Amino acid sequence: MAKDSAAFKYADLFAGIGGFHAMLDHAGGRCVYVSEIDREARQTYLRNWVEPLHPSQHPVVNTDITMATPEDGPVDVPPHDVLAAGFPCQPFSKSGHQRGMDEARGTLFWNIARILEERTPAVVLLENVRNIAGPRHTHEWDVIIETLREIGYRVSSTPSVFSPHFLPPSLGGTPQVRDRVFILGTYVGRERAMSETDVPPTVVRGPVDGWNVHDWDADWILDDDSAIADLSQYRLTADETAWVNVWDDLVQRMWSARGVRLPGFPLWADAWIPERGLDPFELEALPRWKSQILIKNARFYDDHRDVIRDWKRAHPNFASFPESRRKLEWQAQDSASLWETVMHFRPSGIRAKAPTYLPALVAITQTSVIGSRRRRLTPHEAARLQGLPRHFSFGNQLDSASYKQIGNGVAVGAAWYVFRTHVAQNCNDLPQSLVRSVLRASDGPSADSVSLDALATEFAVSNLPALHMPQTA
Missing domain, CATH: 3.40.50.150 (Vaccinia Virus protein VP39)
Incomplete structure (x- = not known):
């Protein structure tokens, strides 16, 4: 004994x-x-x-x-x-x-x-x-x-x-x-x-x-790609890559033409119309948070309509993106590119954050996307984000169960x-x-x-x- x-x-x-x-x-x-x-x-x-x-x-x-x-x-x-x-x-x-x-x-x-x-x-x-x-x-x-x-x-x-x-x-x-x-x-x-x-x-x-x-640096909890079995299943799909590439082009155009990054409020491309086109009665009927976002998007359009017009012409496929992928929330401060951020593909849109510390893991599969790796966080990396040791193992269970358990x-x-x-x-x-x-x-x-x-x-x-x-x- x-x-x-x-x-x-x-x-x-x-x-x-x-x-x-x-x-x-x-x-x-x-x-x-x-x-x-x-x-x-x-x-x-x-x-x-x-x-x-x-x-x-x-x-x-x-x-x-x-x-x-x-x-x-x-x-x-x-x-x-x-x-x-x-x-x-x-x-x-x-x-x-x-x-x-x-x-x-x-x-x-x-x-x-x-x-x-x-x-x-x-x-x-x-x-x-x-x-x-x-x-x-x-x-x-x-x-x-x-x-x-x-x-x-x-x-x-x-x-x-x-x-x-x-x-x-x-x-x-x-x-x-x-x-x-x-x-x-x-x-x-x-x-x-x-x-x-x-x-x-x-x-x-x-x-x-x-x-x-x-x-903090998100890279500090990542594994080498070469050490990840079935790495391809964590890679972004062609559609996901296209969504990021198109939005990243807007980031680059804004920096080149205006010398600024995107604003921090949610950008709703479908709401990009002149502010004078907003109906005050419709705005009054909406919750205040939503009316404020619509007003901010209209003003963003008025301030940068030339950049937006050229960007849309360069990406006619943008109109066919799912509605939630025609929305972006930039919380990445001075990151030079979307591909340098940590992203989340959320029902409310794509959210981009600086690659320092990550949002709280949750018991669903809205897994963080590491832009520099062009892939999602693996369950093993998510476990390390919770402070668990490298030897921690989920065995052969489905990733969906592992993400839930970590969250x-x-x-x-x-x-x-x-x-x-x-x-x-x-x-x-x-x-x-x-x-x-x-x-x-x-x-x-x-x-x-x-x-x-x-x-x-x-x-x-x-x-x-x-x-x-x-x-x-």
């Missing part, structure tokens, strides 16, 4: 493909319980995190957390020191008669609360979309915080919102804007939890250690940063074996999720001449 040298044990609920697992293993923990209802995600988790282990180290694997948390019986979850959960957001009852644990009943958060109530792990770490702490979910937020305090967890009423692109590469950052709410609690007993409520958030949303988010996943670096910060802040109320293990772990949870170029750039930027820093006496 393999010796268990782990400093602490943890349960991984709504585990997905193992974002929490990656960083908690890095912290020196051992997973004793994992729950994931989606079969394909569970298989990915097992392939990467469980099957490589000695059988004696395998966690209990659950497929439905509701079956392990009966309302009037013991929970079927082994003791553990840390509970992590990227739980689904569900609406709670708004009866007005109950609060906390009672009101959470009937939701999946209640199942988490049942485990916390019975096992009282030292730390609870929850992750959810940013909207859980937004104005439309004030009631849900209050119920979550009240429930945790009733059980005995000291938590902040202020959400910790964080994104992996705020972290430098050496601390586990990746070039992805992915704002998520983290809720962290330390078990101190009900009396203290209900009285010690003036708790600041664990982290503040913003760059860490002076990292400039504009120093639903937890950013490893962001989770590690908030967890480690919480442990440091609460070290006097936590098991010292847990504290020592977490604080002694290396700064970055997945050292190879970004290329060595990222670390070299971070080092170079951090060692700029003193004239770039404020001078002090």
Whole structure:
């Protein structure tokens, strides 16, 4: 039997493909319980995190957390020191008669609360979309915080919102804007939890250690094309290439004729008419956002009608493009070409962004297009964008399932940063074996999720001449 040298044990609920697992293993923990209802995600988790282990180290694997948390019986979850959960957001009852644990009943958060109530792990770490702490979910937020305090967890009423692109590469950052709410609690007993409520958030949303988010480079998470099996399936089609080429010609013509890039508002080529041709009564009947876009497009046409006319004459095929491909949103600042940007082919049009940090991965296949590579991001690269290591594998499953799993996943670096910060802040109320293990772990949870170029750039930027820093006496 393999010796268990782990400093602490943890349960991984709504585990997905193992974002929490990656960083908690890095912290020196051992997973004793994992729950994931989606079969394909569970298989990915097992392939990467469980099957490589000695059988004696395998966690209990659950497929439905509701079956392990009966309302009037013991929970079927082994003791553990840390509970992590990227739980689904569900609406709670708004009866007005109950609060906390009672009101959470009937939701999946209640199942988490049942485990916390019975096992009282030292730390609870929850992750959810940013909207859980937004104005439309004030009631849900209050119920979550009240429930945790009733059980005995000291938590902040202020959400910790964080994104992996705020972290430098050496601390586990990746070039992805992915704002998520983290809720962290330390078990101190009900009396203290209900009285010690003036708790600041664990982290503040913003760059860490002076990292400039504009120093990110999307290339740092890319694989060499020569290393990608079936590379052709990620290449742009002839139609997609034509869409980009035609729009890129407009970018070049604008720069040549006007010395400027395209404006930042959505360009709707079908709405390019003189402003005097707009019907004020029709504009009044439209939502304000839409009427403003139409007015801006008309003014753009009036200012550049000669460039637009020549461009359209040069590309008669543009009229046959799908409607959504006759729309472009330029968010790429001073990029010289569409082929130097990161693009997304969205139902609302083509969006182009600077090739620094990427938009949040989502659980659908609107996959980022890397203009310089003329192809889409692969699932393996998307996993690295979430901070997972290079050896992470999806096996032979369909790419659509892999993209979905990544889009639903937890950013490893962001989770590690908030967890480690919480442990440091609460070290006097936590098991010292847990504290020592977490604080002694290396700064970055997945050292190879970004290329060595990222670390070299971070080092170079951090060692700029003193004239770039404020001078002090």
